[in-house]
Amino acid sequence: MLQVPFIRENKEYVIKRLAIRNIDATQMIDDVISLDEERRQVQTQLDNALAESNTLSKEIGNLYKSGKAAEANVLKERTTELKEITKALTETLNEKIEALNQLLYKIPNIPHPSVPKGSAEEDNEEVFKEGDIPVLHSEALPHWELAKKYNIIDFELGNKITGAGFPVYKGKGARLQRALIAYFLDKNTEAGYTEYQLPLLVNEASGFGTGQLPDKEGQMYHVTEDNLYLIPTAEVPGTNIFRDELLNESDLPIGITGYTPCFRREAGSYGAHVRGLNRLHQFDKVEILRVEHPNRSYQALDEMVEHVKTILKELKLPYRILRLCGGDIGFTAALTFDFELFSTAQDRWLEISSVSNFETFQANRLKLRFKNSDGKNELAHTLNGSSLALPRVLAGILENYQTEDGIVIPDVLVPYTGFKIIN
RNA sequence: GGAGAAAUGGCAGAGUGGUCGAAUGCGGCAGUCUUGAAAACUGUUGAGGGUCACACCUCCGGGGGUUCGAAUCCCUCUUUCUCCGCCA
Known part of the structure; x- marks a missing residue:
């Protein structure tokens, strides 16, 4: 399996080298790059939601300790919301990762420069x-x-x-x-x-x-x-x-x-x-x-x-x-x-x-x-x-x-x- | 097949609801000392994602659940160990 960062940074090279195997990988490589881009966007959204959730949890804990249960309960409403959001984002993220992996499994190794072109x-x-x-x-x-x-x-x-x-x-x-x-x-x-x-x-x-x-x-x-x-x-x-x-x-x-x-x-x-x-x-x-x-x-x-x-x-x-x-x-x-x-x-x-x-x-x-x-x-x-x-x-x-x-x-x-x- | 116990960083091994990514030891790396090495001492050291760099997020066998919050509680699967049975 090729490494995504390598594909991202050497797109043209990868396509050119894979052509030695008589395959046109342009579409697959483009898909890898865009799926990876989407994956990272979803990842960032999810991370932000989780970060907010973590912060709130700490605040709620502190409020309980100082006996402010009422204020804590107000914050809980937001955490319930965040749970829904993170759940949906996690699903999307997993879909992106799965799609990306399925694609990566289909891409063969990059031939060494000494590999001659040929079909059989x-x-x-x-x-x-x-x-x-x-x-x-x-x-x-x-x-x-x-x-x-x-x-x-x-x-x-x-x-x-x-x-x-x-x-x-x-x-x-x-x-x-x-x-x-x-x-x-x-x-x-x-x-x-x-x-x-x-x-x-x-x-x-x-x-x-x-x-x-x-x-x-x-x-x-x-x-x-x-x-x-x-x-x-x-x-x-x-x-x-x-x-x-x-x-x-x-x-x-x-x-x-x-x-x-x-x-x-x-x-x-x-x-x-x-x-x-x-x-x-x-x-x-x-x-x-x-x-x-x-x-x-x-x-x-x-x-x-x-x-x-x-x-x-x-x-x-x-x-x-x-x-x-x-x-x-x-x-x-x-x-x-x-x-x-x-x-x-x-x-x-x-x-x-x-x-x-x-x-x-x-x-x-x-x-x-x-x-x-x-x-x-x-x-x-x-x-x-x-x-x-x-x-x-x-x-x-x-x-x-x-x-x-x-x-x-x-x-x-x-x-x-x-x-x-x-x- | 039956009964019980366990699974935590490269390894060993603490930790039983918030300040735990996690004590300690070993190993690794850097330094002091040494002609050099060893020993000793000092410092440092988990992985993945993300970022120009930070921030931030995830990960304590896998999956699911309870909770505002889980290494820690519950369910389930897998694996390992001990005892019993069977057997090359």
């Missing part, structure tokens, strides 16, 4: 590419075929137990998955992130804090009985650790990592793009998350990108990094780098990580602040990224490491799997 995926800017694309043998298979061949992932069984998008990992497949989780967590903690185990269900306030609610509830599974939501990413419980927190400047920076299953309803496309592990309703992910001083949040973003790079390098997987364009960047992010892994057998790029700086957009909703060196409370910057999303990394390993003898386990994972090949 094709306009994302490739900023880095690394790793050799392996030459596979003639009978190379996509990962869903390999999963069947080696009996390591059972999609039909998941279908039976739950439904489409809930695969069952078996034997070496399950072990490989566990190995990846442990490996990622170890890499992250070595880099200074503190490991957390977080709740998989969150309440409404948390969904709201990170921006899934009120508009994107369709993305999450909702447990209506208890009004809780299954998390779509560890970002939600992870970032909400800091909801309503006032930190000391010396507490920053904060780095957290956590493994969680993630649940996403997203009824979407079908066909090859959702085959196998490409798109699931339940999947595993290891997340990294930071709370930073505004001065160094972009440095932190670079550090996070570098960190994810080292992991992919160690796994010897071919990948590229994209700077997302205005049309593709998420609602809450100011700048996002996507990592994509090349799936040789499918001959396409698969998104495996998304690393973003949200600046104060989430912090404003969360009321996540720190006391700066001037003693003022200032919104912190939040960032997060996947390190990494499991299914597509798994798919990439299966496909890129397949040989005629079986699937070779990347060297760095062998200590975690306890075996070197799946055959």
Whole structure:
């Protein structure tokens, strides 16, 4: 959520920057400014009425004490009047605030100056590419075929137990998955992130804090009985650790990592793009998350990108990094780098990580602040990224490491799997 | 699930109808002392709205009520703790 004073003082800039996202925010921004103006007018009227009321109450108290009950009763008539007035003004005020908030929820974050203009995926800017694309043998298979061949992932069984998008990992497949989780967590903690185990269900306030609610509830599974939501990413419980927190400047920076299953309803496309592990309703992910001083949040973003790079390098997987364009960047992010892994057998790029700086957009909703060196409370910057999303990394390993003898386990994972090949 | 107790500033913890935005301690900040630091001492320090700045307004878990006036009384919801029951 953008800050109203900022919008008020930088109206043209805000509209211009939001145009990068291909939206014309002129009307919304004008409405924000006029609603805020109205809100402040009502606020002032209400404050004046309350001030008069407070003064009278004190006088009445004093009159009673000095035994002048009759005079006090005269003043009471006015306070009764004022009660009506303040009640009406309070209602108007709440309406203004509500209308203003509803509007603010609809305005996305302002893109960072480096975000390229563009309308879709094709306009994302490739900023880095690394790793050799392996030459596979003639009978190379996509990962869903390999999963069947080696009996390591059972999609039909998941279908039976739950439904489409809930695969069952078996034997070496399950072990490989566990190995990846442990490996990622170890890499992250070595880099200074503190490991957390977080709740998989969150309440409404948390969904709201990170921006899934009120508009994107369709993305999450909702447990209506208890009004809780299954998390779509560890970002939600992870970032909400800091909801309503006032930190000391010396507490920053904060780095957290956590493994969680993630649940996403997203009824979407079908066909090859959702085959196998490409798109699931339940999947595993290891997340990294930071709370930073505004001065160094972009440095932190670079550090996070570098960190994810080292992991992919160690796994010897071919990948590229994209700077997302205005049309593709998420609602809450100011700048996002996507990592994509090349799936040789499918001959396409698969998104495996998304690393973003949200600046104060989430912090404003969360009321996540720190006391700066001037003693003022200032919104912190939040960032997060996947390190990494499991299914597509798994798919990439299966496909890129397949040989005629079986699937070779990347060297760095062998200590975690306890075996070197799946055959 | 049953019974009881509680929810106050960054944290801990007083306060039971007006002079309480709220004692005290810790923490934070500034200063004295010190080569520097620690300790000690002195001062300062809640949040939000509003204003050029003041004034002023709001906030003692959430919501509602009583009253001229509520942190304080009443209702309700939520959460936490203790005891009992059940249970991974």
